[in-house]
Amino acid sequence: xxxxxxxxxxxxxxxxxxxxxxxxxxxxxxxxxxxxxxxxxxxxxxxxxxxxxxxxxxxxxxxxxxxxxxxxxxxxxxxxxxxxxxxxxxxxxxxxxxxxxxxxxxxxxxxxxxxxxxxxxxxxxxxxxxxxxxxxxxxxxxxxxxxxxxxxxxxxxxxxxxxxxxxxxxxxxxxxxxxxxxxxxxxxxxxxxxxxxxxxxxxxxxxxxxxxxxxxxxxxxxxxxxxxxxxxxxxxxxxxxxxxxxxxxxxxxxxxxxxxxxxxxxxxxxxxxxxxxxxxxxxxxxxxxxxxxxxxxxxxxxxxxxxxxxxxxxxxxxxxxxxxxxxxxxxxxxxxxxxxx
Amino acid sequence: xxxxxxxxxxxxxxxxxxxxxxxxxxxxxxxxxxxxxxxxxxxxxxxxxxxxxxxxxxxxxxxxxxxxxxxxxxxxxxxxxxxxxxxxxxxxxxxxxxxxxxxxxxxxxxxxxxxxxxxxxxxxxxxxxxxxxxxxxxxxxxxxxxxxxxxxxxxxxxxxxxxxxxxxxxxxxxxxxxxxxxxxxxxxxxxxxxxxxxx
Numbered sequence: 020x021x022x023x024x025x026x027x028x029x030x031x032x033x034x035x036x037x038x039x040x041x042x043x044x045x046x047x048x049x050x051x052x053x054x055x056x057x058x059x060x061x062x063x064x065x066x067x068x069x070x071x072x073x074x075x076x077x078x079x080x081x082x083x084x085x086x087x088x089x090x091x092x093x094x095x096x097x098x099x100x101x102x103x104x105x106x107x108x109x110x111x112x113x114x115x116x117x118x119x120x121x122x123x124x125x126x127x128x129x130x131x132x133x134x135x136x137x138x139x140x141x142x143x144x145x146x147x148x149x150x151x152x153x154x155x156x157x158x159x160x161x162x163x164x165x166x167x168x169x170x171x172x173x174x175x176x177x178x179x180x181x182x183x184x185x186x187x188x189x190x191x192x193x194x195x196x197x198x199x200x201x202x203x204x205x206x207x208x209x210x211x212x213x214x215x216x217x218x219x220x221x222x223x224x225x226x227x228x229x230x231x232x233x234x235x236x237x238x239x240x241x242x243x244x245x246x247x248x249x250x251x252x253x254x255x256x257x258x259x260x261x262x263x264x265x266x267x268x269x270x271x272x273x274x275x276x277x278x279x280x281x282x283x284x285x286x287x288x289x290x291x292x293x294x295x296x297x298x299x300x301x302x303x304x305x306x307x308x309x310x311x312x313x314x315x316x317x318x319x320x321x322x323x324x325x326x327x328x329x330x331x332x333x334x335x336x337x338x339x340x341x342x343x344x345x346x347x348x349x350x351x352x353x354x355x356x357x358x359x360x
Numbered sequence: 361x362x363x364x365x366x367x368x369x370x371x372x373x374x375x376x377x378x379x380x381x382x383x384x385x386x387x388x389x390x391x392x393x394x395x396x397x398x399x400x401x402x403x404x405x406x407x408x409x410x411x412x413x414x415x416x417x418x419x420x421x422x423x424x425x426x427x428x429x430x431x432x433x434x435x436x437x438x439x440x441x442x443x444x445x446x447x448x449x450x451x452x453x454x455x456x457x458x459x460x461x462x463x464x465x466x467x468x469x470x471x472x473x474x475x476x477x478x479x480x481x482x483x484x485x486x487x488x489x490x491x492x493x494x495x496x497x498x499x500x501x502x503x504x505x506x507x508x509x510x511x512x513x514x515x516x517x518x519x520x521x522x523x524x525x526x527x528x529x530x531x532x533x534x535x536x537x538x539x540x541x542x543x544x545x546x547x548x549x550x551x552x553x554x555x556x557x558x559x
Contacts (some may be wrong), residue, residue, distance in 0.1 A: 023363050098393075129487045133416045140424025144396070147428065151389060151435045159435070166432050170425055190489060326534055 031354075033125050037114055045261045052314045059318040091153060094247065098152035099192035103248065103255035106145025110262035113138045114175035117269055118193045120279045120298035131192040133190050135270060136180055139225065142263065146227075146234060146244045149256070153247035161243025164325060165227060165234035171332035172224040178340035179218035182211050183274045185347050186358065196278035201357070202285040208275040210350065210358045213343045215275045219309075222267035224328070226260060228313055230320035231328060241328040268309035269302070276305045368408055375401035388434045392427065399423045413489045 050065065050072070057064025065072035090099055099225040116126035116131040128134060143166055150162020184190060186207055187198040199206045208215045235243040245256045272278060279298030283290045323331070351359050378401060381394035399422050406415035496504055 027363070128412070130412045130416055130489055133413070133420070133489070137416045137419040137424065140420055143424075143428055147431055147435075148393070151431075163432065163436070166428050170428055173425065327536075330536060 029314070030125070031191055034115075037125060038111065040267070041111070041114065041262070042258075044061075044265060045258055046080065048261050048265065048310065049079070049257070050076050051310075052317075055311070055314050055354050057317045059315075065334055071163060080254070083250055083254040084236065086251060088250040089247075091155070091247050093154045097151040098148050098246075100252075101143050102149035103259070104145075105148060106142060106259040107255050107262065109138045109142040109145075110266055111260050113266055116192060116243075116272070117266075118196065118278065119302060121193070121197075123299070124193065127191070128192060130190050132180055132184060132190040133196070135192075136177060139172055139263075145256075145259065146183045149248070150244040153244075155247050157240040157242070157246045158244050160240050161234045161236070161246070163202070164236075165244060168224055168227075168231065168233065168332075170334070171329060172221040175217055175332060175336035176221040176225065178337065179211075179221065179345060180274075181215040182214040182340070182344055182347055185206060185344065185351055186211060192273055192278075196273055196280065199277040200280060200284065203277075203282050205357060206275065206277040206280075207358070210355070211343070211347070213339050214347075215271070217340050218271060218275070220331075220336060222271060223313065223316065224332070226263045226267055226313075228260070228264065229317040230323050232322060233325050233328060236322065263307065264310060264313055268306045268313065271309055272302055272305035278302055280306075364408070368405070371401045371404040371408075375405065384503050388437075389431065392434050395422055395430075396427050399427065410486075411488060413492050 053075070054064040054072070065075040068074040068078045090096060113135050115125045116128055116134050118127070125329075146165045147162045150158045150165070153159070183195060187195040189195060189198070227234045233239075233243075240246070245253055249258060264321045281290070281293055281296060281298075281301055281303040311330075353359075375398055378394040378397035382391050382398060383393060385391045399418060403415040403418040403423075406412075406418065
């Protein structure tokens with residue numbers, strides 16, 4: 020009994036240790052997004068609160084907390100309140116299997132890849148329920164678009180995961196990363212390049228970010244599924260979107276870019292020079308690259324048309340992944356060096 | 361053991377509650393959502409039985425894909441249409457008979473010798489997925505492939521029944537090839553003109 024209690028407390032402490040830096044990271048990601056897009060559009064972005072506007076996220080949080088929560092009178096009250104929580108929960112739960120460095124993971128389970136895929140498929144419920152419970156035309160339209168988009172892109176995403184699974188021969192996230200040992204050219208993004216590309220497109224679509232943000236589509240359906248939300252309800256959707264951004268960036272870094280492995284591995288002199296850098300730093304750096312890419316894409320690309328999104332998902336991405344899985348099967352069977360020998 | 365049984369009872373109670381909710385809730389969307397909850401609860405019970413592959417696939421396929429489509433349909437149909445029909449009483453006798461048959465079968469199976477202490481606790485590094493995959497692709501490879509072909513036939517049939525593929529005149533579609541094959545000069549004309557002269 021006592022032992023079980025102690026284990027529970029240790030697990031809780033670990034969760035806090037993961038969750039609090041994550042939420043801070045999310046808060047500053049919103050700041051960096053505004054700053055980066057600002058500079059890309061020849062503005063300077065937030066610069067009033069604190070030095071260089073560094074306290075801006077906290078000002079935003081205070082503003083959102085102190086705002087009134089409006090529940091529309093014709094809405095479905097309980098589902099309306101639950102929906103933002105359902106949107107946020109999956110993006111936090113998935114962190115339980117993410118390894119930050121060798122052995123530094125909350126739950127080192129064998130089916131890690133499947134777990135992440137299953138949990139990320141749940142994130143659509145928050146949006147779907149929010150859209151329906153708001154009892155508003157725009158919200159329902161946004162929810163419908165989001166649901167259709169998520170289902171379409173999940174298939175291509177699943178096939179990309181199958182490719183990773185075939186290349187590594189394991190569903191354990193640690194094993195997947197350790198299989199990529201031996202320098203940049205051993206990372207999976209080279210033998211799985213089409214899948215890497217497809218996964219990235221699917222990841223952007225899954226997070227409902229530009230250019231796939233038809234679920235929000237400000238110019239067409241106001242704000243889509245969260246049009247009726249104010250204050251904390253809106254803040255939770257916002258948090259969920261950014262948590263998902265960090266999650267997909269971390270997953271792509273783990274699966275295709277060698278996770279916490281150093282890029283200078285096996286290079287004489289330089290490899291030794293960088294051997295003291297903790298693995299967590301490399302994972303953070305690789306994740307940041309993709310986060311920047313997400314923000315960059317938002318500042319650059321116009322929104323896709325809805326039927327084009329569907330066409331891209333079903334008629335282009337899925338065939339590419341299927342063809343590459345067959346090629347990959349041959350490569351694994353023939354033990355193609357240096358990746359599968 | 362205490363925590364384990366606590367978790368079991370929480371999810372078992374959740375499963376029963378949400379399963380009854382599927383039947384008794386008036387609003388079809390609420391019914392579908394409690395079916396989702398029932399799936400999640402039963403997948404947690406499967407996880408406790410060390411069947412992690414089945415549990416995660418249940419969430420992935422049924423909760424992530426099938427129920428999303430289901431909700432999609434339920435949300436778009438007219439919700440008030442059959443809210444006032446008292447169908448429960450009319451079908452009650454049949455439900456009781458069916459329930460009795462199912463309960464009888466279940467009791468018969470669970471009391472037979474098939475279920476005598478067959479549940480073995482596996483060591484910690486045992487991979488349920490790996491052993492399942494090995495059986496599925498060796499011993500049961502043929503039925504597995506047959507099931508896949510069957511599903512493919514169903515997909516092809518569903519697509520071929522779509523009015524869009526039947527090429528009806530009334531249905532307007534986008535011709536993507538023409539949209540992609542567009543050049544700048546077709547859409548934009550840059551005109552160079554001098555600025556207005558001052559009078």
